[in-house]
Amino acid sequence: MHSLSSAQLAPGGPVFSPVAAGLWRLHDWNFSSTELAQWIEHAITLGITTFDHADLYGGFRCEALFGQWLKANPGQREHIQLVSKCGIKPADPARGWQVKHYDSSRAHLLASVDASLRNLGTDYLDLLLIHRPDPLLNPDEVADTFASLKASGKVRHFGVSNFSPSQFALLAARTPLLTNQLEASLLHTAPLFDGSFDQCLQAGIRPMVWSPLAGGRLLQPAAHPALHAALQQVATELAVTPATVALAWLLRHPARPIAISGSRRLSSLDEAAAACRLQLDRQHWFALLEAAHGHCVA
Template sequence: MHTLSSAQLAPGGPVFSPVAAGLWRLHDWNFSPAELAAWVERAIHLGITTFDHADLYGGFRCEALFGQWLKANPGQRENIQLVSKCGIKPLDASRGWQVKHYDSSHTHILASVEASLRNLGTDYLDLLLIHRPDPLMDPDEVAAAFASLKQSGKVRHFGVSNFSPSQFALLASRTPLLTNQLEASLLHTAPLFDGSFDQCLQAGIRPMVWSPLAGGRLLQAAAHPALHAALQQMAAELAVTPATLALAWLLRHPARPIPISGSRSLHSLDEAAAACRLQLERQHWFALLEAAHGHSLA
């Protein structure tokens, strides 16, 4: 069975796995029920028990696909953690959405959660995130929606995704936030330097990280030849794959980010689990940062 060490997302928060499994592309994977079951059960066996969703993934179809597995295996609910997001309304004439926009209103948050619970086949979410910062967000209205969902037991904890430090601070002044899910990788190091990870450390919360392998570009020489070469060489020295090394680079940060692995490959789940067991030395970490930035430190 799994050997990964789980940890709290924040004081008083849920216990998550150190890496999460992302379901953004689940609809595109065209899994049969048996293939989906094998993928989910492999993740759980490895200790990857946190599953990251959003209402609109796969044209609002991914949660229901995962829900088919959960409804067939209801006993597994207590062994996993479900994360979902809401607030993005893409262009969709059939829904009356004539332009892509964001909606953090009380009504939309509650309606989105009801749909997610129904599709996933569960009566609660472990964590709900506001998917994108909404320029029209009323923080008091969002706080009221979160309080209602918590009181009803439909959502246990809350956070945000893609919020700047000031946007996070604004909403956190009204309601407890347990994470900020951000894009971060060796090809997108901004959160390490723009105050985002600093803020998480200050608040004692763990950021979640989407696209930790830059959508696979990190593993392609064309995206950044020097970084690709450095990853290949160091991975060979450490007897791991470049993907495991790139994930371990993120995990080395003291904010203890939780990378989200979003591949249909069972091997990718193995690589993510292996990253949790690879403790990079400081010089290894900085060597990769130097390769990513293309220059040594000042």
């Protein structure tokens, strides 16, 4: 087994792998049970032991697909970490949801956790996140619900996803939050400058990052030719792939983000693991930022 340095999410928090494996598209991958086992076990062998889920991924079907593997390999539970998210209700008349909306109510959070545990084939989640900021979120109700879930042993730690700094601060004043899972990449650098990563640094917690390769657009020359060329140049200099460089660029930030790799290719997991061992120097880092923004820093 390859060793990657462990990533404690926060003081007293869970220990995750420095990159996570994302299951957002699992249903679309059309894996056989053998292919799914190969993918999961390849990640674990690399030291990528944290798996990122959400209740609604794949039309509420991805967690159960992963759960088929876990139910067949229950001894692996102690070696992996399971993250899930809840609170989004897409329009689904069959469920009585006429319009897409958010639901952070106690009843919905409790029901969602029970469904995730059942589908994943586990009796606890290592981390539960509120998936999107809900304008109707009652921070006291959410804090009380988190306390109930922790007391029951169903969820060990909590955080949020896609929250602005002020939204994060509001809920964090009521209950411990161990991460904010945000979109960030060389094509979406906002969290580095809007206070989101600063807030994580100040609180001593590590952000998680979704779409660290901008959904693959970073690797497509037409999406941003100058940035693509810069990634290729640095990758050639360092004898790694452009994807590894792009991930290492994020991991270089002092907030120590945990990037989520969500590709069906085993080689993408290899590239993510390689990024954890690649320390970009400042000039490479700023050259990529300059290419992404189209101008040098002031």
